[in-house]
Amino acid sequence: xxxxxxxxxxxxxxxxxxxxxxxxxxxxxxxxxxxxxxxxxxxxxxxxxxxxxxxxxxxxxxxxxxxxxxxxxxxxxxxxxxxxxxxxxxxxxxxxxxxxxxxxxxxxxxxxxxxxxxxxxxxxxxxxxxxxxxxxxxxxxxxxxxxxxxxxxxxxxxxxxxxxxxxxxxxxxxxxxxxxxxxxxxxxxxxxxxxxxxxxxxxxxxxxxxxxxxxxxxxxxxxxxxxxxxxxxxxxxxxxxxxxxxxxxxxxxxxxxxxxxxxxxxxxxxxxxxxxxxxxxxxxxxxxxxxxxxxxxxxxxxxxx
Numbered sequence: 001x002x003x004x005x006x007x008x009x010x011x012x013x014x015x016x017x018x019x020x021x022x023x024x025x026x027x028x029x030x031x032x033x034x035x036x037x038x039x040x041x042x043x044x045x046x047x048x049x050x051x052x053x054x055x056x057x058x059x060x061x062x063x064x065x066x067x068x069x070x071x072x073x074x075x076x077x078x079x080x081x082x083x084x085x086x087x088x089x090x091x092x093x094x095x096x097x098x099x100x101x102x103x104x105x106x107x108x109x110x111x112x113x114x115x116x117x118x119x120x121x122x123x124x125x126x127x128x129x130x131x132x133x134x135x136x137x138x139x140x141x142x143x144x145x146x147x148x149x150x151x152x153x154x155x156x157x158x159x160x161x162x163x164x165x166x167x168x169x170x171x172x173x174x175x176x177x178x179x180x181x182x183x184x185x186x187x188x189x190x191x192x193x194x195x196x197x198x199x200x201x202x203x204x205x206x207x208x209x210x211x212x213x214x215x216x217x218x219x220x221x222x223x224x225x226x227x228x229x230x231x232x233x234x235x236x237x238x239x240x241x242x243x244x245x246x247x248x249x250x251x252x253x254x255x256x257x258x259x260x261x262x263x264x265x266x267x268x269x270x271x272x273x274x275x276x277x278x279x280x281x282x283x284x285x286x287x288x289x290x291x292x293x294x295x296x297x298x299x300x301x302x303x304x305x
Contacts, residue, residue, distance in 0.1 A: 005300050006114045006121045008107070009129045010168035011198055017299075018138075018172045022148075024295040025139045025288075038298040039068025045093040046072045046124070047102035049080060050226050054262060054286050055103055055124050055132075062293035071097070080109060087116045094119045098301055105227055120300040127161060127227075133261050134165035135292035138173060140285040141217060144257055149174030153217040154252070156180050156208050157242055157269055158235075159187030162221045162261050167191055171200025178203050180211035182238045208242050212252040218279075219259040220244045220269045236268065245271045249279055257281045 006012070013021070028035045044063045046056065056072055063070040080086050090113035093100045101122035104110060107129060114121040123131055142148050153170060155163050159181045167187065170177040177195075179187050179202065186204055195202050205211035212218050223239045224232045249258060258270075258280045266272050274280060 004118050004120060007131060007296060007300060008110050008114065008121065008123045008126075010131045010134050010165050010172065011194060013172065015172050015199075018169070021135065021295050021299060022138060022142060022173075024299070025135075025291045026142070028295065029291055035065055035294065036298060037067035038301050039063055039066040039098060041067075042098035042301070043069045043071055043096055044099045044101060044297065045097040046070055047078060047080075047089075047093070047100065047104075048073065048124075049075050049102070049104045049109075050125065051075075052103060052125070054289055058136075058286075058289035058293055059101060059124065061290045062297055065290070065294050066298055068098070068297075080104070086112045089113070090117045090121070093117075099297060122296070122300070125161065129165050130161045130261070131165045131168075132289065132293055132296065133162060134169040135296060136285060136288040137166060137219075137259065137261075138169050139288045139292055140259065140281060141175075141257075143284075143288075144281060145216060150176075151217065152176045152178065152215040153219060154178045154180065154205075154208075154212040154215040155219045156211065156244055156248070157220045157239065158185050158223060158225070159191075160221060160225060163187050164191045166219065167195040167200060167202055168198070171195040171198045171202070174199075176201040176203075178205050178211045178215065180205045180208045180242070182242060185235075185238065208248060209251050212248055212256075215252050215256060217257055217259055218244060218249060218252050221261055222263070222265050223269050224265075239269070243269060243271065244274050246273050246277070249274055249277075259285055262286055 046059045060070040086109045094117040099120050101124050103124035107126035223235045260282045
């Protein structure tokens with residue numbers, strides 16, 4: 001009997017499953033001959049309510065690397081809950097594809113799709129989570145430091161979907177996470193509780209300089225996410241003091257690295273000097289999104305079979 005697995009957030013994985021996924025990513029990067037044709041003769045629907053250069057390219061190339069055929073679907077081609085309900089869209093795509101992966105505004109859309117079809121539903125981004133990004137982040141950090149357990153990561157900025165998935169990834173791999181955000185933009189208490197319940201060490205820190213002191217990784221994201229453009233000016237004012245610049249990076253230490261999920265708003269959440277500087281590993285991080293999705297997609301279809 002087949003077992004259907006979805007991937008809507010990182011903490012749907014066990015510690016052992018995540019460790020195996022990371023081992024797989026590392027092994028396949030080292031030796032492409034190990035990559036199986038897990039999607040040979042199969043399609044994967046990549047549904048975009050929100051566009052993304054990295055998500056589309058990494059998703060398509062991950063599917064191709066597994067021998068499958070990616071079908072990218074633009075928002076004007078499927079107007080979820082306008083032309084058709086999320087459930088009917090899922091039913092239609094599941095008739096053709098082995099996996100349906102979607103980048104959406106509302107996390108509830110993914111939950112409704114997952115509840116109605118028997119093929120895996122993968123979260124490419126929602127308002128609550130960005131789990132594929134977190135997988136790529138963990139791979140990037142592991143490659144840089146040759147380990148994850150015991151490392152200290154400081155997240156500077158909005159306690160958003162990226163922060164949430166990073167919190168669960170850190171919890172499952174033994175990293176300590178410190179999150180510093182302006183008042184009113186902190187990580188949700190529910191996320192903090194969930195991360196701690198699976199063994200995570202997570203601390204909310206008021207001052208960004210206190211948060212980054214002596215850490216191994218400094219991570220940030222845009223102050224204004226896609227869909228929240230009307231709040232841009234308010235957020236610029238609120239986030240003043242939470243910019244990652246050379247002074248902040250110096251507090252982290254000479255061996256600390258800088259990460260950003262991209263796209264970056266240069267001169268806002270990060271300066272050019274940091275983004276383009278020697279501590280930055282953001283382009284390596286972006287490239288790893290393909291490797292992360294490739295291992296994840298293979299895991300999901302093998303689990304289903």
